[in-house]
Amino acid sequence: xxxxxxxxxxxxxCVTCRTQAAEAAPPDQPRAxxxxxxxxETVPAEQRAGVSVVGVECLSNCNRACTVAVTAPGKWTYVLxxxxxxxxxxxxxxxxxxxxxxxxxxxxxxxxPEYIRKNTVARVPxxxxxx
Amino acid sequence: xxxxxxxxxxxxxCVTCRTQAAEAAPPDQPRAxxxxxxxxETVPAEQRAGVSVVGVECLSNCNRACTVAVTAPGKWTYVLxxxxxxxxxxxxxxxxxxxxxxxxxxxxxxxxPEYIRKNTVARVPxxxxxx
Numbered sequence: 001x002x003x004x005x006x007x008x009x010x011x012x013x014c015v016t017c018r019t020q021a022a023e024a025a026p027p028d029q030p031r032a033x034x035x036x037x038x039x040x041e042t043v044p045a046e047q048r049a050g051v052s053v054v055g056v057e058c059l060s061n062c063n064r065a066c067t068v069a070v071t072a073p074g075k076w077t078y079v080l081x082x083x084x085x086x087x088x089x090x091x092x093x094x095x096x097x098x099x100x101x102x103x104x105x106x107x108x109x110x111x112x113p114e115y116i117r118k119n120t121v122a123r124v125p126x127x128x129x130x131x
Numbered sequence: 132x133x134x135x136x137x138x139x140x141x142x143x144x145c146v147t148c149r150t151q152a153a154e155a156a157p158p159d160q161p162r163a164x165x166x167x168x169x170x171x172e173t174v175p176a177e178q179r180a181g182v183s184v185v186g187v188e189c190l191s192n193c194n195r196a197c198t199v200a201v202t203a204p205g206k207w208t209y210v211l212x213x214x215x216x217x218x219x220x221x222x223x224x225x226x227x228x229x230x231x232x233x234x235x236x237x238x239x240x241x242x243x244p245e246y247i248r249k250n251t252v253a254r255v256p257x258x259x260x261x262x
Contacts, residue, residue: 010258012255012256054256056256058254059253059254059255060209060251060252060253060254061252061253067253069253069255069256071255071258072258073258077208077255078191079210079252079253079255081253120191121191121192121210121252121253122190122191122192122198122200122210122212122252122253123189123190123191124143124190124200124202124208124210124255125143125185125187125200127141127202127203127204
C-alpha cells in the first residue's frame with residue numbers, strides 16, 4: 001500500500017462466542033469465536049498489515065455472536081457482530097485495514113464490506129488524548 | 132464517597148437515537164436520545180461525580196436504542212442499549228459511577244443495576260497504555 005501507516009489498529013476477537021447456527025459445535029470442538037480467530041490469523045500477512053489481532057474472552061455481545069471490536073488510540077471503536085468464522089474473516093480484516101488507514105478510524109461507508117455495514121453493533125468515539 | 136477517584140469516566144449519550152416505542156415522538160419533539168441526555172444532566176450533581184457526560188451523534192446501535200457508552204483511558208468500554216429516557220437515567224449513572232470507581236472499569240456483576248445487566252450491548256478491552 002502507498003498509504004502511510006498512521007499507527008496500528010487492534011482487532012479484538014471474542015474467542016468464547018458460540019455460533020448462532022441451529023447446530024452448535026459439540027463440546028469437544030473449538031467454539032465459533034476461536035475458529036474465527038484462527039481464520040483471521042491464517043489470512044495472508046499482507047491483508048493483516050497494520051492490524052494487531054488479539055483474542056479476548058467475552059465482548060458481552062453473546063446474542064449477536066461471533067463478535068469482534070476494532071480500535072486504536074485516538075480513533076473510533078467499532079463492534080461488529082453476527083460473524084461466521086467460515087465466511088467473514090476477510091470482511092473483518094478489510095474493515096480493520098480501512099480503520100487503520102483513516103485518521104479518525106471512520107472508514108467511508110461505501111468502502112466498507114456490505115456484510116459489515118449491515119452488522120455493525122455499535123461504535124464509540126475516541127476519548128480526547130491528553131497533550 | 133470515601134473511595135478515591137481514579138480518574139473521570141466519560142459517559143457518551145447518543146442524542147440521535149429514536150425511541151423503540153410503537154408511538155414515536157412527533158417531528159417537532161426532541162428525540163428520545165436527546166431526552167435521555169437531558170434526564171441524565173438533571174440528576175443531582177453528587178450522583179454524577181467523577182462522570183463526564185457528553186452528547187454524541189449516532190453510536191450505531193440504532194436497533195437497540197436509546198444507547199450510551201461508558202469509557203475511560205486504560206479501562207474497559209461498555210455499550211448499553213434499550214434505554215428509556217423516562218426510566219433509566221439513574222441506572223446509567225449508577226453504572227458509570229461503578230465503572231469510575233473500578234480500576235479496570237469492570238463493575239462487579241451483582242452491583243450493576245439489573246436493567247443494565249440485561250441490556251449490555253457490548254464491551255471492549257482497554258488498549259495497552261504506552262509507558
